[in-house]
Amino acid sequence: xxxxxxxxxxxxxxxxxxxxxxxxxxxxxxxxxxxxxxxxxxxxxxxxxxxxxxxxxxxxxxxxxxxxxxxxxxxxxxxxxxxxxxxxxxxxxxxxxxxxxxxxxxxxxxxxxxxxxxxxxxxxxxxxxxxxxxxxxxxxxxxxxxxxxxxxxxxxxxxxxxxxxxxxxxxxxxxx
Amino acid sequence: xxxxxxxxxxxxxxxxxxxxxxxxxxxxxxxxxxxxxxxxxxxxxxxxxxxxxxxxxxxxxxxxxxxxxxxxxxxxxxxxxxxxxxxxxxxxxxxxxxxxxxxxxxxxxxxxxxxxxxxxxxxxxxxxxxxxxxxxxxxxxxxxxxxxxxxxxxxxxxxxxxxxxxxxxxxxxxxxxxxxxxxxxxxxxxxxxxxxxxxxxxxxxxxxxxxxxxxxxxxxxxxxxxxxxxxxxxxxxxxxxxxxxxxxxxxxxxxxxxxxxxxxxxxxxxxxxxxxxxxxxxxxxxxxxxxxxxxxxxxxxxxxxxxxxxxxxxxxxxxxxxxxxxxxxxxxxxxxxxxxxxxxxxxxxxxxxxxxxxxxxxxxxxxxxxxxxxxxxxxxxxxxxxxxxxxxxxxxxxxxxxxxxxxxxxxxxxxxxxxxxxxxxxxxxxxxxxxxxxxxxxxxxxxxxxxxxxxxxxxxxxxxxxxxxxxxxxxxxxxxxxxxxxxxxxxxxxxxxxxxxxxxxxxxxxxxxxxxxxxxxxxxxxxxxxxxxxxxxxxxxxxxxxxxxxxxxxxxxxxxxxxxxxxxxxxxxxxxxxxxxxxxxxxxxxxxxxxxxxxxxxxxxxxxxxxxxxxxxxxxxx
Numbered sequence: 096x097x098x099x100x101x102x103x104x105x106x107x108x109x110x111x112x113x114x115x116x117x118x119x120x121x122x123x124x125x126x127x128x129x130x131x132x133x134x135x136x137x138x139x140x141x142x143x144x145x146x147x148x149x150x151x152x153x154x155x156x157x158x159x160x161x162x163x164x165x166x167x168x169x170x171x172x173x174x175x176x177x178x179x180x181x182x183x184x185x186x187x188x189x190x191x192x193x194x195x196x197x198x199x200x201x202x203x204x205x206x207x208x209x210x211x212x213x214x215x216x217x218x219x220x221x222x223x224x225x226x227x228x229x230x231x232x233x234x235x236x237x238x239x240x241x242x243x244x245x246x247x248x249x250x251x252x253x254x255x256x257x258x259x260x261x262x263x264x265x266x267x268x269x270x271x
Numbered sequence: 272x273x274x275x276x277x278x279x280x281x282x283x284x285x286x287x288x289x290x291x292x293x294x295x296x297x298x299x300x301x302x303x304x305x306x307x308x309x310x311x312x313x314x315x316x317x318x319x320x321x322x323x324x325x326x327x328x329x330x331x332x333x334x335x336x337x338x339x340x341x342x343x344x345x346x347x348x349x350x351x352x353x354x355x356x357x358x359x360x361x362x363x364x365x366x367x368x369x370x371x372x373x374x375x376x377x378x379x380x381x382x383x384x385x386x387x388x389x390x391x392x393x394x395x396x397x398x399x400x401x402x403x404x405x406x407x408x409x410x411x412x413x414x415x416x417x418x419x420x421x422x423x424x425x426x427x428x429x430x431x432x433x434x435x436x437x438x439x440x441x442x443x444x445x446x447x448x449x450x451x452x453x454x455x456x457x458x459x460x461x462x463x464x465x466x467x468x469x470x471x472x473x474x475x476x477x478x479x480x481x482x483x484x485x486x487x488x489x490x491x492x493x494x495x496x497x498x499x500x501x502x503x504x505x506x507x508x509x510x511x512x513x514x515x516x517x518x519x520x521x522x523x524x525x526x527x528x529x530x531x532x533x534x535x536x537x538x539x540x541x542x543x544x545x546x547x548x549x550x551x552x553x554x555x556x557x558x559x560x561x562x563x564x565x566x567x568x569x570x571x572x573x574x575x576x577x578x579x580x581x582x583x584x585x586x587x588x589x590x591x592x593x594x595x596x597x598x599x600x601x602x603x604x605x606x607x608x609x610x611x612x613x614x615x616x617x618x619x620x621x622x623x624x625x626x627x628x629x630x631x632x633x634x635x636x637x638x639x640x641x642x643x644x645x646x647x648x649x650x651x652x653x654x655x656x657x658x659x660x661x662x663x664x665x666x667x668x669x670x671x672x673x674x675x676x677x678x679x680x681x682x683x684x685x686x687x688x689x690x691x692x693x694x695x696x697x698x699x700x701x702x703x704x705x706x707x708x709x710x711x712x713x714x715x716x717x718x719x720x721x722x723x724x725x726x727x728x729x730x731x732x733x734x735x736x737x738x739x740x741x742x743x744x745x746x747x748x749x750x751x752x753x754x755x756x757x758x759x760x761x762x763x764x765x766x767x768x769x770x771x772x773x774x775x776x777x778x779x780x781x782x783x784x785x786x787x788x789x790x791x792x793x794x795x796x797x798x799x800x801x802x803x804x805x806x807x808x809x810x811x812x813x814x815x816x817x818x819x820x821x822x823x824x825x826x827x828x829x830x831x832x833x834x835x836x837x838x839x840x841x842x843x844x845x846x847x848x849x850x851x852x853x854x855x856x857x858x859x860x861x862x863x864x865x866x867x868x869x870x871x872x873x874x875x876x877x878x879x880x881x882x883x884x885x886x887x888x889x890x891x892x893x
Contacts, residue, residue, distance in 0.1 A: 110687035125494055128660050130878045133691060133752040136288070137450050138420075142864050142871040148751055150875060152691045159689070221359045263594055269589055 102174060103157035113171060113236035125157040135209060140197065150264040164229045165256055171236060177254075179246045198258055203214070206265050218262045225255050290420035292450065292652035293411045297438065298650060299358040299480030299507055300611065302326050303638060304407040305645035306415060307654070312642045315414045323637065326480075328402045329353040330389040332876035338406045352389045352532040356509055357403075358662025359481045360396040361441075362387050362433030370513055375530035385436065386407045394399040397441045404445035404515055418809075421450035423648040425640050427482035428454035429502030429668045429715050431586075432756050435628055439753065446802075450651040452753040455479070456486035457497060458643030459609040459666055464490045465646065465661070471604035474592075474624055476630065477640075478585060478612040481507040485589045486594045487603070496664045498597035504615050506581065506856070508544075508612035514578050514843075515540040520542060520557060520735050525567045532559045539565075543707070547571045548614050558616055575617040582621045588727070606630040613635050664689050667754055673746060674720045676701070676713035683748045688714065693749040697763075700744075704736040709745060712758055731760045733767045800853070807856040811848035814860065815841055818867055821874060828875035840859075840866040 104111040107123040123205045129135075131150035136143045172179050174215040198221075228248055235245040301323040305314045314322040329342035330352045337345065346353040354376070360368060365380040377388040386873070388391045404424075411419060424447070426438050435452055442449045456475035462592060463469065469490050477484040484502040488495055491518045511659035516537050520528065528536060539557050547569070555567040593599065608630045613619065620730075622630050634642075650660050666689055672682040673696070684694050700708065708731045715723030733743055743763035749836045750756050761768045818841060822834075831836065840863045 125662065127879065128664065130881065131875065132662060134451070134651055134663060135660070138653035138862060139821075140814050140867060140871065142868045143817075143875070146871055146875045148691050150879065151752070152693045152749070155689045171609075184724070207541050244440075247582075267591055268595065270590060 103108055103160055103170065106153070107161070109161070109172065111174065113164075113168065113207060113233045117162070120149055120158070120161055120226070121196075127154045129241065163254045164232065165249065166251065168232050168236070168245065172242065172249060174202060175242055176243045177246050179249050181224050188247065191254075194251075195254055198254075202258060202261060204267075205262075209269060211266065212265055214262055218259065218266075220257050221259050221262070225252065227254050228255070274408035275617070279459065280329040289654055290419050290652040291411075291415050291418060292421050292423070292645075293415075293646035294453075294641050294646070294648045295302045295404065295407055295425065295442075295447075296327055296357065296406065296458075296641035296644060297426075297637075298511065298640075299356050299482060300326060301480070301637065302407060303641035304411050305638070305641040307645050307649040308415075309544065312645045312649075314638050314641055315411055315877050316411055316485055323357075324358065324403065324406060326403055327353060327355045328357065328399050330394070332389040332390045334391065336402055338402055346533055347535040347538065349379055350530045352391075352401050354387060354389075354394075356481055357399040358644070359411055359505065359509070361388075361400065363396075364434075367505075367762045369510075373513070373516075373533055375482050375534055384433075388396070389805070397437050397444060397512075398440035400438070401444035403504075404442055404447060408445055408447055413780050419447065420652050421448040421648065422503075423451050423458075423644045423651065424449055425453050425455045425458050425512050425644045426754075427477075427479070427504060428456050428484040428486050428497075428500045429482065429504045431504070431669055431724055432671075432754070433724065434504065435754055450648055451754075452755075453644055454484070454486065454497070454500070454665055455482075455640045456484045456500070456609060456755075457488070457495065458641075458662065459607060460486070460488050460490065460495055460643070460648065461646050461663070463631070464488075464495060466634065469479075469605065472588070472598060472602050473602050474588070474606045474626065476585075476606055476613065476701075477502075477609040478618060480612070481505070481509050483507060483585050483588065485592045486584075487592050487598065493661045493664075494664070495661060497666045497689075499592040499599075500666055500668045501592040501595070502668065503584065503588060505524070505605050506584060508541075509612070510581055511544055511578050511612065512537055512540045512614070514581065515544055515574065517571070518577050519565060519567065522567050523563075525559070525563070525565075529560055535559075543569060543678065544574070544615070548616060557576040571616070578617070582618055585618075586621065586625055589622075600626045603628075607634070608632050609636050609639055612722075615854075631802065634723075665752075665754070666690060667692070667750055669714045669724075669752070670716055671714050671748055671756060672723070673698070674713060678720045680713055680715075680718055680720055680723055683746070685748060688753055690750050691752050693747060694749040695745050698744045698746060699740045699873070700734065700737065700742045701739055703739050704741070705742070706734050706736065707732045708734065708760070710746065710758070710760060712748075712756070720859060726756065727758065729758070731762065731767065733765075733766050734762050735767075750776045761778060777835070804851060804853040804856075807853045807860070807882075808848050811844055811856050811860060814863065822871070825870075825877060826875050833869070837866055837870060884892050 102183045108122060109115065109120065128151060131147055132153060133144065133151055134148045136147040160170050173229060184263060192244060202263055206219050228251055232248045293304050293306045303314050303322055303324065305312055309383055316322050325341045325343040327339065327342040327346065329337040329345050331337060346355060364383065365378055365385045368385060371378065379386040379388055381395055384395060386395050394481055408419065422442065424438060424442050426435055435575060438453060439449055456477045458474050458498055459472065459477065469829055471490060473488050473490055475486045475488065475643060480506050483506045484500065486500040487498045489498055492768040519536055519540060535557060539555060543553050550572045555565060555569060583867045604627065606626050608619065613636050619630055649655060666687045667684065668686060670686045672680040672684045676679045681696065683696050684692060710729050711719055711720065711725065712727045713723040716724055717723055731744060744760055745763055746758065746760045748756060748758055761767065788825065826834065844859045844863045847856045
């Protein structure tokens with residue numbers, strides 16, 4: 096019996112690896128939504144409507160998680176029982192803390208300058224670094240199988256994502 | 272023996288069982304109803320051959336309610352009892368409504384939603400909207416020759432939970448079965464995409480009478496996926512009228528017009544705005560109550576200047592949506608213009624400049640939303656074969672969160688999440704022995720609770736005494752396919768549960784709805800009972816029909832005993848439905864739903880397995 100305890104990879108018939116064929120993921124997701132989406136059940140019984148909402152919710156959650164490299168990395172760690180310890184600083188390397196400070200300073204400067212070009216440039220650099228970390232994460236998960244290293248990389252990615260959000264907020268604020 | 276036809280789950284019905292379903296565009300200025308007849312979507316006309324129903328409701332002293340064109344014509348002579356643009360008040364408190372000072376109504380600042388005092392008593396915006404919906408329902412039933420199975424009602428994509436809930440309540444009061452609340456730009460995209468066989472990234476710029484939406488969609492064969500949406504739920508063509516109205520007051524030297532003159536000048540402003548779409552300059556001539564004359568001329572260029580900041584106000588959400596979607600204007604293949612206000616040349620010019628291309632205006636901006644809604648209603652009613660159905664993936668427009676210490680918001684579901692969606696977050700107690708916890712549910716993007724919209728407050732009681740920080744209270748937000756939120760909270764160690772359907776702060780209580788439903792039936796108690804019985808009978812028929820079809824398709828999923836039990840439940844329900852007791856049918860329906868639960872869940876499993884077949888079924892551990 097299929098059930099909601101299946102992990103997200105199983106749900107879409109994918110191998111639990113970091114490297115992922117995004118087209119295949121999307122195809123499996125759309126195929127599943129095509130069958131479970133509430134729009135398919137609007138004229139059926141309440142029992143079927145409720146099930147449909149639960150499954151469509153689950154499919155959306157699974158797709159959202161697997162699509163993003165950060166969420167996927169985090170989820171893989173969770174499946175393997177590794178806590179990335181986002182809340183505590185103790186697990187973070189000095190190098191990483193140093194890097195955090197540098198990024199923060201750059202963001203503050205850009206925000207104070209209220210210069211769209213500077214903020215855009217910073218966003219570009221973050222995208223570039225993110226790309227590098229994602230490649231690194233793939234090697235750590237799929238080649239080396241080094242979960243400790245992967246957890247550290249996931250923490251870095253999480254930090255970069257937060258910075259990206261803050262830059263977007265700053266850009267939005269500039270426009271209003 | 273004839274061969275039985277077997278269809279897929281989520282199946283279509285045979286042609287002779289075509290269900291009457293409509294799409295309704297409940298607009299700020301005008302409303303429309305459309306349906307799909309013989310495979311062709313079309314807007315339905317009233318007895319005078321008009322498609323647009325002005326969204327105007329007039330309450331008369333003799334208890335009559337006038338709706339549409341005749342009410343619109345009366346707005347200058349009876350402004351207080353003639354409600355225009357009621358959509359602006361849906362799910363809104365008095366403090367949220369702009370330009371209150373120039374509106375001729377007698378507002379009552381009730382808790383939650385604002386009310387209006389009329390000659391027929393105090394009316395909620397929900398009741399006023401229900402009058403418009405009832406009128407359209409009657410038009411459809413008259414035109415289609417039967418009772419409606421259901422309706423898709425469109426809402427601005429940027430409507431928050433309170434506004435959506437108010438719209439759904441209005442439909443209930445109007446006696447409509449809501450198949451789905453559908454976002455207006457998404458409805459337009461369905462109509463546009465299917466008509467033009469488009470693929471790629473499209474933007475829908477929807478400037479209506481009172482609301483502005485921008486949605487960015489990815490269209491591919493059979494899939495409409497909203498990637499981001501943004502907007503302003505209080506910005507529309509009305510504001511352009513208001514700007515012009517102020518310009519007229521300034522230039523004619525009028526300081527304090529009477530309610531009737533205000534109404535008259537606002538109508539004049541709208542007329543002039545519409546004429547400026549075609550003409551370079553338009554004269555404004557009208558006589559006021561005190562005998563003063565207005566005699567002015569406005570150039571199109573001047574109108575563009577005095578409303579320029581309204582246009583640029585729409586461009587900010589456009590940029591935000593693009594950023595949320597991680598796209599730039601060059602990625603957008605086409606920009607679809609929706610809403611009567613997009614006819615203004617300076618609006619088209621500004622949008623064209625931002626996207627670097629001429630916006631698409633080949634579909635009528637007034638009817639495209641209703642047409643798309645009708646197409647979706649046809650699908651939801653089960654009138655199409657599964658293989659030619661399309662898939663619609665929409666998002667919530669605004670983040671949903673919970674108030675935490677210090678008046679800050681903890682976001683639980685971020686904006687632009689694909690619906691339906693659910694997220695949970697754990698909270699804990701602040702004091703030793705704390706036995707209750709109060710939750711405040713809010714919607715919006717700001718960090719401070721005071722800057723967001725309050726949706727609901729509820730309490731979880733009976734938390735067993737523990738030291739501070741030891742309890743684990745999991746709060747779960749579920750947003751359904753209508754974009755409506757329900758929230759539950761549960762103490763994880765003991766299972767104490769509290770659940771709330773979010774409506775209180777800005778919605779209506781259930782007994783208020785019941786009261787309105789009662790008031791809606793002009794005649795005696797008897798009529799209400801007849802209607803209730805009819806509704807239960809229709810529901811029973813619908814459920815039996817759906818289940819019998821399902822049994823035809825997937826009967827093998829049940830063993831003999833289970834099959835016998837379900838068959839017996841059908842017999843019992845059918846015999847109850849033949850009787851005259853609405854309550855008995857209702858009880859039997861509940862019994863039936865319990866009996867069919869397991870079957871429904873096995874069918875769902877089968878369907879999902881089908882989705883995985885053709886991938887790599889051998890890899891899946893089942």
